[in-house]
């Protein structure tokens with residue numbers, strides 16, 4: 001009997017160790033392969049043994065499972081804590097060396113950005129945030145991670161290809177293969193040349209006008225109480241879905257807020273919308289026009305338009321709205337900065353004679369290039385994206401499969417990152433690193449963007465500021481996003497007096513409501529708003 005137990009236990013200890021070796025060597029393995037081994041290995045090995053050695057007593061599957069799982073658990077924990085792990089020398093809390101459960105909790109409550117920043121404050125610019133994962137905010141490592149010689153997207157994007165139930169749609173943002181990503185990126189680059197962006201300006205200007213008109217009519221009889229966060233989200237969606245006129249009837253903005261959780265539901269709606277677009281609006285010179293042109297009318301057209309529609313909608317809409325809301329919050333929290341911006345904008349509108357209402361009706365009035373020259377406006381947008389980056393922790397990269405490993409070096413620190421391990425660049429912590437932005441790192445000071453490199457008042461290390469990421473997978477829509485934000489902010493500041501709607505709504509709740517769900521999701525921002533008197 002004792003010999004039987006020893007035999008079963010010994011066989012399953014060896015099986016568990018072999019399973020750990022297999023997982024370690026070939027990770028990531030498919031869920032099915034892992035589940036099959038974990039479920040079937042103990043009974044098969046034990047049964048086989050008892051069949052081969054008839055004198056070994058009765059077959060005991062419960063004991064087999066118990067020994068197998070306990071051994072596997074101990075082996076995995078010991079390895080993750082051991083000096084033999086490739087990330088062993090990187091500092092970080094012990095619990096994160098063992099499991100990502102703590103990070104998963106922070107992500108679940110939407111506060112991953114705060115948690116990761118606290119880790120960097122304590123452990124330095126390179127932290128081990130999981131058994132096989134690092135978080136990095138060392139600017140010298142950014143090109144090696146995100147740049148042309150960097151790495152493709154990491155495993156967080158596995159399984160994120162969209163499906164409508166019958167077809168699968170690969171997306172640019174989720175592509176983990178460098179060559180495939182480069183091919184998929186071509187139409188996006190064509191869709192954001194400076195000529196193309198000038199065409200989008202024609203579509204954008206009437207939207208900005210309509211947005212302002214709607215707010216003006218709300219405040220026609222004095223002061224309007226508005227949740228500007230909701231209005232700005234609707235504004236960002238308005239070109240595609242006509243929300244400003246109809247309200248959020250299709251619940252797309254609401255769905256969007258939860259999109260990172262309920263991707264499939266959102267995508268089914270996105271596919272439906274893209275079918276409508278591809279049938280109706282491809283002739284217009286919008287993003288989809290250029291996408292269609294780039295594909296040359298091939299049979300992949302439809303697939304690409306669908307994929308692009310979904311990605312552009314997800315990538316474009318709540319990103320710009322998030323920055324605009326955070327800019328409003330920051331300006332209203334710093335009245336002297338608000339005043340400085342208002343003076344600059346008023347001067348600009350006067351100089352360009354933009355105040356003659358009728359002139360603004362037509363989309364032919366375009367001054368995006370001139371707005372790009374407004375120093376303080378741009379400084380406000382920069383400072384907002386420094387403190388509130390739209391992708392706070394999610395720039396995830398991993399060594400290209402088949403390359404073995406990636407070597408990262410900063411000064412005397414050398415990290416060898418084998419396949420199966422990954423790196424996150426946490427913009428929220430990077431942009432709030434006092435090494436790069438000093439003094440008053442946590443404060444909203446647009447002036448730091450106006451300083452020159454000789455300026456002694458501010459340290460502003462521009463290489464450490466990458467709100468649109470960098471390298472081959474940087475934000476494809478950057479020029480459009482910047483243009484949209486400049487227009488929207490300049491017109492809001494020019495046309496309205498705004499203040500927090502206190503005491504009815506506590507502005508502090510705005511910060512509490514910000515959630516890191518890959519993009520920075522927002523809560524409500526209640527303002528009192530009145531139209532500014534015009535001469």
Ligand code: HEM
Nearest residue numbers: 172173315316319320390391467468469473475476477481
């Ligand atoms: C303030 C607004 C925006 C910010 C801060 C922003 C930021 C970002 C960031 C940080 C990434 C890179 C993710 C990574 O490296 O893993 C990204 C990717 C992307 N963004 Fe934006 N974005 C904005 C608006 C837009 C707009 C308006 C569009 C298009 C209409 C857009 C389209 C994309 C696309 C297609 C990608 C994927 C690029 C690739 O994987 O090659 N974004 N964005």
